[in-house]
Structures are given as structure tokens and as C-alpha cells.
Amino acid sequence: xxxxxxEMKNVNKRFPGVYALKGIDFNLExxxxxxxxxxxxxxxxxxxxxxxxxxxIDEGEIFINGEKRVxxxxxxxxxxxxxxxxxxxxxxxxxxxxxxxYLGREILTKTGxxxxxxxxxxxxxxxxxxxxxxxxxxQLNSLTVAQQxxxxxxxxxxxxxKIIVMDxxxxxxxxxxxxxxxxxxxxxxxxxxxxVYISHRLDEIFEISDRVTVIRDGExxxxxxxxxxxxxxxxxxxxxxELKNYYIRDFNESGETxxxxxxxxKKGKLHNINFELKRGEILGFSGLVGAGRTDLMKCIFxxxxxxxxxxxxxxxxxxIKNPNDALNYNIAYxxxxxxxxxxxxxxxxxxxxxxxxxxxxxxxxxxxxxYEEDISSEFIESLSIKTPSLEQAVNNLSGGNxxxxxIARWLLxxxxxxxxxxxxxxxxxxxxxxxxxIMNELVNSGVSIIMISSELPEIINMSDRVVIMHNxxxxxxxxxxxxxxxxxxxxxxxxx
Numbered sequence: 132x133x134x135x136x137x138e139m140k141n142v143n144k145r146f147p148g149v150y151a152l153k154g155i156d157f158n159l160e161x162x163x164x165x166x167x168x169x170x171x172x173x174x175x176x177x178x179x180x181x182x183x184x185x186x187x188i189d190e191g192e193i194f195i196n197g198e199k200r201v202x203x204x205x206x207x208x209x210x211x212x213x214x215x216x217x218x219x220x221x222x223x224x225x226x227x228x229x230x231x232x233y234l235g236r237e238i239l240t241k242t243g244x245x246x247x248x249x250x251x252x253x254x255x256x257x258x259x260x261x262x263x264x265x266x267x268x269x270q271l272n273s274l275t276v277a278q279q280x281x282x283x284x285x286x287x288x289x290x291x292x293k294i295i296v297m298d299x300x301x302x303x304x305x306x307x308x309x310x311x312x313x314x315x316x317x318x319x320x321x322x323x324x325x326x327v328y329i330s331h332r333l334d335e336i337f338e339i340s341d342r343v344t345v346i347r348d349g350e351x352x353x354x355x356x357x358x359x360x361x362x363x364x365x366x367x368x369x370x371x372x373e374l375k376n377y378y379i380r381d382f383n384e385s386g387e388t389x390x391x392x393x394x395x396x397k398k399g400k401l402h403n404i405n406f407e408l409k410r411g412e413i414l415g416f417s418g419l420v421g422a423g424r425t426d427l428m429k430c431i432f433x434x435x436x437x438x439x440x441x442x443x444x445x446x447x448x449x450x451i452k453n454p455n456d457a458l459n460y461n462i463a464y465x466x467x468x469x470x471x472x473x474x475x476x477x478x479x480x481x482x483x484x485x486x487x488x489x490x491x492x493x494x495x496x497x498x499x500x501x502y503e504e505d506i507s508s509e510f511i512e513s514l515s516i517k518t519p520s521l522e523q524a525v526n527n528l529s530g531g532n533x534x535x536x537x538i539a540r541w542l543l544x545x546x547x548x549x550x551x552x553x554x555x556x557x558x559x560x561x562x563x564x565x566x567x568x569i570m571n572e573l574v575n576s577g578v579s580i581i582m583i584s585s586e587l588p589e590i591i592n593m594s595d596r597v598v599i600m601h602n603x604x605x606x607x608x609x610x611x612x613x614x615x616x617x618x619x620x621x622x623x624x625x626x627x
Contacts, residue, residue, distance in 0.1 A: 167343075381575060414597075479525070
């Protein structure tokens with residue numbers, strides 16, 4: 132008990148139609164990084180939202196430094212030295228860095244006015260301590276995602292938090308930025324801060340954590356010391372079975388060219404892009420953040436305009452001015468940010484799946500609800516989407532199940548060309564394997580897939596060929612027999 136910062140005992144939480152947590156136990160020691168692992172929907176975020184006062188606990192006990200505490204809201208959590216850094220950043224973009232750090236607890240002058248000068252000075256001290264080349268008076272939206280992530284950490288430290296929860300902190304970071312984050316985590320650990328680290332990236336967990344607790348379907352599975360376990364054991368604990376064929380892919384000979392992009396350029400973004408996509412292949416797109424991969428796909432799908440070049444689909448030059456034009460040419464696009472660009476979060480699973488094919492259910496101003504329900508249920512089953520019902524709001528699903536709902540929407544359009552932008556970001560290993568299986572079935576049926584991914588193992592194991600981009604240009608196109616992580620990174624960083 133002497134070294135335990137936190138103990139959560141027999142924690143239970145229910146939502147309408149869902150028993151989210153069933154008797155969970157979890158503890159955290161001072162100066163420890165304790166990873167919390169589980170499939171999407173296992174209950175990790177729910178457990179941490181109870182700890183941080185976002186959700187109320189139904190049953191169970193929480194002890195801080197050996198003393199029982201009741202955490203009813205976020206202020207209670209802060210009083211008890213608890214901060215959470217969410218996967219989706221909760222900062223205010225049009226306020227300054229200092230204003231974000233002290234948001235809700237502004238420093239006041241004797242006359243009761245906000246003392247902006249004092250806030251800037253104190254914030255700058257924190258920024259300098261973390262060796263960040265950022266000015267406290269800068270507007271937040273001028274920072275990179277990685278820098279904003281560091282502001283969240285500084286905000287937590289400014290509360291003098293002894294317990295910091297990090298939920299998927301590296302999901303939008305480059306490799307160099309991850310290194311800096313881990314350096315920061317180690318500094319916090321040396322100061323006696325306990326960190327709960329939630330991630331689906333097992334390599335990170337082995338690099339940064341001391342212990343790993345696994346939960347499955349809202350229940351406690353077990354806790355192991357990181358140096359005494361391995362990837363296979365953790366996956367087995369997570370999914371309840373061995374997952375031997377993690378990357379599921381049959382490599383068949385690709386067919387004829389279904390799409391050609393010729394000399395495509397967008398001022399300041401893309402420069403003379405040329406590539407071909409073949410029938411029944413997965414064409415991977417690799418590159419560092421800002422390389423131009425997403426910009427290119429948005430031009431192809433008609434979200435953005437391009438200045439020069441042409442797109443040829445099945446031998447004919449096409450003029451794609453908007454996404455509806457792309458759909459008419461049987462092109463579908465699953466965006467990188469499912470919450471901002473893809474899903475209607477407050478709408479149902481059924482609504483989100485069928486919104487692009489509504490005309491199939493409407494005849495003479497009547498909706499064939501039975502057909503809509505049948506086809507939605509079919510995709511819920513075939514994609515193994517975990518949801519209590521068709522009418523469940525998508526916002527209440529786990530990240531992996533949200534991603535599968537979005538994929539289902541575009542599969543319902545029966546595409547011949549499917550663009551997947553970071554298809555497994557924020558998705559657990561079990562759901563990843565299911566998504567890979569779906570992709571494999573699609574290319575076996577003749578669908579052509581373009582896959583943008585920042586995960587090199589995913590690129591190497593799932594792609595037939597890989598296009599490597601750097602600064603808005605195609606640096607190199609590699610065939611499968613030439614794939615290595617070293618080669619891909621060489622070209623991604625601008626090598627010739």
C-alpha cells in the first residue's frame with residue numbers, strides 16, 4: 132500500500148443495454164507506467180472516465196494513496212491529483228497556449244480580472260521546463276498536433292497531477308515526436324508521477340510500460356510485468372484466443388489497370404503525381420506526416436480541386452468535381468478522421484450505414500424499412516460489428532466498431548475502387564485482423580484498394596506495391612519483393 136498511488140476495486144458500470152464494466156480491479160504505483168490494454172469496447176476508456184470524474188461509478192471503490200475517495204466530477208479528480216489526456220484533444224484552437232493551460236482556473240488580479248500576463252509568464256516557465264520552442268502567447272491552432280499533445284501534458288502537470296492518464300497519445304504523432312513524448316514520460320516517471328497508458332500499439336507498450344493490465348468485454352483478465360510477457364500472450368489475453376494469422380492476405384496476380392493518375396498537381400501541395408492502380412490489388416501509400424497522401428486522395432475523390440493533370444478510370448478520362456461524381460465512377464473513400472469527416476455521431480448505426488444508398492429504400496415517397504434493416508443487419512454480422520441494436524447511436528460504440536460502421540457505409544455503395552485512409556488507426560489487434568480479412572476478401576473479388584497507412588508493418592504485410600511520397604511528390608514505387616522498412620523510410624525521408 133505504501134507505494135500505491137491508486138487502487139480501483141470491483142468497479143462496475145452499466146449503460147442502457149450495455150454492462151460496460153463488471154468487477155474491474157486496477158492499481159497504479161508511484162513512478163510507474165501501467166499500460167491498460169484491451170480490444171475496442173473492452174471498457175478501457177470507461178474505466179478511466181470513472182477515474183477522471185466524467186462518468187459516475189455504479190459500484191466499487193477508489194483509493195488514492197491508501198485513502199478512499201469519492202470522485203463525482205472532473206474537479207474532484209483534479210483535487211485528487213488526477214488528469215486525463217484524451218485521444219481526441221479537448222483544447223480550444225482559437226485561444227492562446229496560456230489560456231488553454233489555465234482554462235477554467237484562470238489567474239485573477241486583485242480586482243477580479245483575468246491576469247493574462249501572469250498566465251503567460253507561468254505557462255512559459257512550464258514550456259521552457261519541457262524544452263518546447265513554443266511561446267505561451269501563441270494561438271493554439273498555430274501548433275502541430277504533436278505540440279498540442281504536449282500542451283495537454285503540460286496542462287496536466289500544471290495541476291500538479293500525480294496520476295496522468297494518456298489515451299492513445301501517439302495516434303497522430305510522427306516517430307520523432309513519439310521519441311520526445313517517451314522522453315517526457317520518463318521524466319515524469321522519475322518525478323514519481325504514475326501514468327496509465329492506453330494504446331493499441333504493442334511495440335510502444337513494450338518500450339514504455341512497466342506493467343500491463345488486460346481487460347476483455349468489461350471484465351478483468353489479468354496483470355503481467357511487461358518484461359515477463361510477449362506479444363502472443365498479450366494478444367491471447369485480449370481476444371481470448373490465439374491470433375496466429377494477424378495479417379490476412381492472399382497475394383494473387385493483379386489484373387489490368389483500372390485507374391491511372393497522370394501529372395496531377397495542386398499548387399503548394401502536390402507535384403506531378405503519376406501512378407496506376409490495378410484490379411484486385413492493394414496499393415499502399417507510405418510517407419511521413421505532411422507528405423501529401425491525404426491531399427492526393429481528396430483530389431481523386433473530388434473533395435479538393437487540383438490544378439493540372441488527369442484521372443483515367445477504366446480507360447476513360449473522368450472529370451470528378453465532387454464526391455458524388457466519384458461515386459458515379461464506383462470510387463469510395465473512407466477518411467482518416469472518422470469522427471470529423473466520416474460519421475454522424477449522434478445518429479444510429481443504421482442511419483450511418485445506409486445514408487449513401489437511401490435511394491434503394493425509397494419508392495414513391497415510401498421507405499422500405501424492412502429492406503434497410505435487413506441489409507444493415509447483414510453487414511453488422513459480416514463485419515462483426517458489436518452494437519446492442521441497429522438504432523444505437525454511433526457515438527456510443529467503440530472506435531473499432533465505429534470504423535467498421537464507416538467501412539460498411541462505403542461497401543454498401545459496391546465500389547470498384549476503395550480508398551482507405553489509415554483504416555486501422557485507433558483500432559485494437561482483433562478488429563485490425565477483421566479489417567484485414569475484409570480487405571483481403573474485397574481484392575479477391577476484384578475490388579482495387581488504395582491504402583494510406585503510417586504503420587510500416589501494415590504497409591509491408593498488406594500491400595502488393597507501395598507508393599512512397601515525400602513533400603507532395605512520389606519519391607519511389609516499390610514492388611512487394613523490394614519491401615523493407617529501411618528502404619521505405621529511406622525514400623519517405625527524401626532519399627534518392
